[in-house]
Amino acid sequence: MDTVSRVKSSRRRILGTLVGIAASATLAGCAQNAPQDTWEPKGPNAEMIHDLDNLVFPIAYVVGIIVLGLALYIFWKFKDRGQEIPVQGHGKPYMEITLTVVPALILSVVGVFTFRTIFDLAETQDTEIVINVTGQQWWWEYDYPVQPEHGINQPIVTSGQLVFPAGTKVLLRETSRDVIHSYWIPALNGKKDAVPGRVHLLRLEANEPGLYAGQCAEFCGLSHANMRMEAIALSKEDFAKWVANQQKAYVPPAAGTVEAEGEAVYIAQCARCHQVNGLKDAQGKPIISAPDEYVYSGAAPNLTALMTRNTFAGAMFDLVNEKCRADVWGAPSEKFGEAYLKGVTEDCLNQKDLRAWLRNAPEMKPMYAEPNLLGPSDGKYRGMPYLALTEDDIDKLVAYLLTLK
């Protein structure tokens, strides 16, 4: 059984064997390599939870088999075969008390371990890097506060993919701009709700570089199903490269190129809500987006270095085509950083979905971007509206977006 065979520590191997016997019957039919499998921990926090599972599930299996076995025996043994009507006894108190005390004892054992794990998981004192995570209908924003020890000297804002160093204790400070969302990367830790007006802490740590999939787990409205996330663990060196790349100065496209025309379209159509750090207008003044004037929750994904990401629109669509995606997802952990940092090249770009998105976003993803449903939010959009771009504009925009690396 795949789920069980991968356990590493010896303690867990013993437990694992136990689970294996009980669970193999049930789990033989499990999917392999399911990206969100909760029983394939890839980091210490998820392993702590899985250790607890390895205690509780066998107990549940054993109790279940005993009880159901007893039940089947009773169903067969005491079937009406014409025997006498039994004497009307009303029960035996000592038996009742035993049957109350035994489960209580089993549960108190489970309780002790549970108690310990709860407090272990809540530990935040030894955090090494802090990332703010903000949920919004239906995407996640990640911003990296200034942390010179990690080379972060100016804030980095990204979305869709959480990039962090492997083997490092990461603290997510979760909040939300609108409704309750829940951040969940099953391979790294359990879920924690992102509640507007509150800051919740969630610790993540990945043993190895790699890509860990997740999904918003708290129902958050229309496109809840389309609110996915991917967590990217990079080796420390690769992470430093990624950080440096995110902070590099903006290079405007050379005048007269398609890309430069694309920049103009971008400034006219997109810069109202989307931010590209370092972008300047004709007078040389920085362009600062004002999504709060158009979007109910007041933010839109920051598109600086867009092409370093593999997904867009709340990780609903891949920014890379299927082949390039397989290269990244399938890369072994030592090669993963290299594959990921390549980013999106022109021949890797998922032209079809990106163009369809620019053409008519609300058709691609259910959003409250239809003008007839905006009454209660005072006419502000929720999600990207239909912009009526021409095909020509889209060509230019795609060319421009490809320069954002």
Next chain:
Amino acid sequence: MAIIERPDTATVPAVVTPSQAFGVIKRPVASSGWREWLFTVDHKKIGIMYGAVALFFFIVGGVEALLIRLQLAAPDGRILSADQYNQMFTMHGTTMVFLFGMPMAAAFANYFLPLQIGARDVAFPRLNALSLWLLVVGGLILNASWFLGGAADGGWFMYAPNSGPVFSPSNGVDYWVLGLQVAGLASLIGSINLIVTVLNMRAPGMTLMKMPIFTWMILVVQFLLVFSLPVITVALVLLMFQRSYGATFFDVSQGADPLLWQHLFWIFGHPEVYVLILPAFGIISEVLPTFSRKPLFGYPFVVFSGAAIGLVGFGVWAHHMFASGLGPVSVAVFSIATMAIAIPTGVKVFNWLLTMWGGKIWYTTAMKFAIGLVTLFTIGGLSGVTHSVAPSDTQQTDTYYIVAHFHYVLFGGMVFGLFSGFYYWWPKVFGKMLNEKLGSWNFWLMVIGMNMTFGPMHILGLQGQPRRMYVWTEARAGEGFFNLGFWNLIASIGSFILAAGVLFFLINIVHTAKKGKVAPADPWDARTLEWITTNPPKPHNFDRIPVVHHLDEFFHRKYAEDTATHTMKRYATAEEVIKAEEDAADAHIHLPSPSYWPLVLALGIGVLCMGVVYGVPVMVVGAAILVFSVFGWVLEPSTADDSEIDPPSVDGSTKEIAPIG
């Protein structure tokens, strides 16, 4: 329908109603056709109507579930849009909990509780009718939203702030709030009524510890309702004020805490789980002893474990919120408390098994459903223990693993218990036996369908498929033949097998009504008081209120232990026991007459509620009807005037007890 004694010059009725001439409107006397049902205050008719309403909504909720499973059968389903899907799962949950689970339990409670304690009706017959009509009005308001701009789309838990006007702009949530308020009022009134009935109207000799176990469980449930419903009422009021009147209770920009809603909702919502399951426990605690020919093993333990479940149930609400960011201390406390609740639940399962141990088990359909509950609920209970472990729960909550768990508990538990009750008590209610062969089809299809539908969901959940997603994607489904897509398909197929099982039940009803076998007086060799009367019972239930000496009184009137051989010997047939009671019939039996007011009052409340959506004028009309009917109710005499409903006796006898109408 009313029963009164013939006017007897020698025995003047003990109770006179001098003020009845002042009634606002005379009590209705016609007791045939639709009026017989619309204005009835008879607990049995009300019970049957509760059952019909609940069954209707069971089918509605079931169709919603089938649509959900159709959508999810394959990746990127296109049967429903995102919006429709969200409405569908919201209304599926709401309907099954509030319009099927609770009313069906109320149907059984209404019909059998007075019979089991030897009473002629509930304490407040008109309030009983009011509960029913309020439920109907609440159900109509809830479901009217489908046709008035879309149903509620925030999930049955309706977390704020997603339920606020900005995030849910249609009126669906408004209807949902109002519908639940009305249905909640119905349950509150019903629960007060039933508690008073149990506490004050038991047959002579029936101490609390001689009460049938079903009555006990219903009593516990009613206490849970009395104390949990006001909490959800507060939550709903806050939400209503926010949506309709500009309050800011869940407006985060004003500093509100969205977790307030979650706490209020689950302080109600967790006891609600026991409200749904305990009646089913009560039913099978009657069925298992009957068909095992043994008394319930450890009756006091079953009673007290039921009460303990009810009590502890109030202290574990936050286990629905392990992922919502409570501190580790509260998570630990609620985690341990939740484990504690497994203990009394386990006691129940062991007692059921030990009841059968050494018995003489007769596998009728009712019994099959009861043991179906015992086994399926055990599975659901054990998966429940796995998520009382808070850290594990943070991986499991909001995934299909939870869906699997609570469907094993609520479908395998509640629904199987209720079906067991249908087959067990159908002859009592309608005087005809449900067909056992069709029943067998019904049972096996439901068992297979249920396990195929909800079994794979354990795997789906543990392998990372969250709930409430209108589509799932191939990219996250894993590899191999048994990938998540396979299990989603199996679950969808299972749901249709399950539906086929339910269809067999409906066929069985029609078949039985047309050519069902007439039920004998005591088809199951039963044990409790409700069988010491005819099938179906007379309008006044018992000709004489039985005097109780034993737990399982009826059984002990039929059987006694042969001291020589230490075996049970039958000394009397059921017919003889019933005949003995009829021969000693009471001379004076008064039943309350039907009344218009429950129906009018319920309609008034419905109109009042629509005023929240459609403005003050509608509200004023509703309030006027409400006030009018409340005072009409208060001033109404308790029975219609004898002269109005008592036709002269044909043969001049004075002692006959006669149904009039």
Next chain:
Amino acid sequence: MAETATHSADHAADHGHSSTGISNNKLAMWLFLGSECLLFGGLISTYMLYRGRVSDGPHPEQIFDIPFTSVSSFVLLMSSLSMVLAVTSAQRKDYSRTNLWLLVTAILGATFVGGQIYEFTAFYREGLGFSTSLFSSSFYTLTGFHGVHVTVGVIMLLSTVGILKKNRATGDKAESVEIVGLYWHFVDVVWIIIFTLVYLIPA
């Protein structure tokens, strides 16, 4: 609302039914009040959670007029006393005194409602609208719910006076008065709790 017990229940009592000894109506009122405790519990909890959350508008301690509210609480307490007198008169079958005391209770209750209208108006003038802040929303909801309970109580009292006067009461008159009294005392007790928690205990 007092509900008429079925005759079968009355008869059954003669047959020695197992019961609590409390009449059905009174038991039902007790249960209803038990349920009401949780209702006010929920509202009070909401208020306690939100009383300090003022992003706009006045804070509680800036607008509460403790002396006035103390008087109105005292008035409500006195009405409890007159309610007790009404119940004892009713039990002595002295219905004219019952009516007198019911009337006094009702008028005191109505003045309390008047005090609340005054308080709400004054607060509104000073800048505390229903949707001004979380404090204001939860304050108005809590005290408004209580005010509605008092108003319903006053209408019940006055209607009882009318029904008694015209001799249109069904069932046991003394018990009807007693049940209205139970409700009234409950409303008073809730106010004492609200007054203490909302007005007196500094945040």
Next chain:
Amino acid sequence: MFTTGSKYFIGLTALSVVATVLYLFLVNPSDLGALALVGLITSAATLSGVSIFTRDSDTETVEQAVDASAGPASASFWPIVVALGAAMVLLGLATEPVVFVLGIAVLVGGGVEWMVQGWSDRASANAAYNSEVRAKVLGGIEYPGLSAVLTIIVAFLFSRIFLAVSKDAATIFFMLVAAVIFALGFVFAARTDLRKKALSVVLPVSIALLAIAGVVSALSGERKQLVDAAREDHFAIEHRECGEEASKYYDKHANNRVPLRKAVIATITVENNEVSAKMIGLDRKVDTITIPRMNSTTVLFRNLDDSERRLVVNLGSAKVGDTDVVEPLGTCTQLTGKGQEQVLTLTIPKPATAEEPFSFTVPGANGEIKLVVP
């Protein structure tokens, strides 16, 4: 068999249905109009139901009803009430909406009473029976209706008096009134002989006094403080001041409550005249605080020094309206004393620019915490 009365109401229901349908299709429908007509249908339908169930099930009444049509109708003052209501409606349209609403109420109330009386008059030839029929139908409305009206009148008039007099006077007046009511209760309870006569004097007199006092107070308007308060809106957010204390109301009562610890993203402390900051989840001091854009975020300010301090956040500057005046943006907490805490909730829509960085400062203390909005 339907009686005349029932037929009348059934006809009314049918007519109002027709009227509503015509209104909806022919007239450009407004919500209020449609609602009024639906209300009419509902009430007419209720009344016909009432009449069918009270009378039609009783075959004797049918015969009596036939007799009744011959008898004379009793005198009625309801037409006058209805006329009064109509006049009030017209008056209300021209003047105050309150009068209009009251007029509608009088009109409906009078109309219903009139209709039911007229209908009951034709019920039978027996006047006593007729009045009983009337009482049966209207009893359910009259008791609660009159009680509610009485309650509202008393409560409303009292509140007018309280509003007109000063705060202290209101308290004293309230106390006196309650004491008098209670004392009178005792007097009448003790002296049964007095009761009948005195009640008939005291009750009207006190009601008249209350009415006069109430109306006079209502006309004289509310006390000056309240009028001023309503005009000046003392607690509006615009009165929050980060410099010198100017407002008499806003900034005087620092509330030292932290509503929700979980909402606090960072704590700024001033100790020994030095400003320092810590962020949630990290156990060390930081000099930069990052706040997600456009997200309501709470910062806690803790003053450990002896002097009163406040936390000020500087958010750059902006032009005021269309003028060229540039004003600094920002906000602050209220002044807090030693050991006290204050929270500051920020929702910042736009990031800072290089020229105008954002920061937290505490006037009078050293140090500055940078605020970054990405």
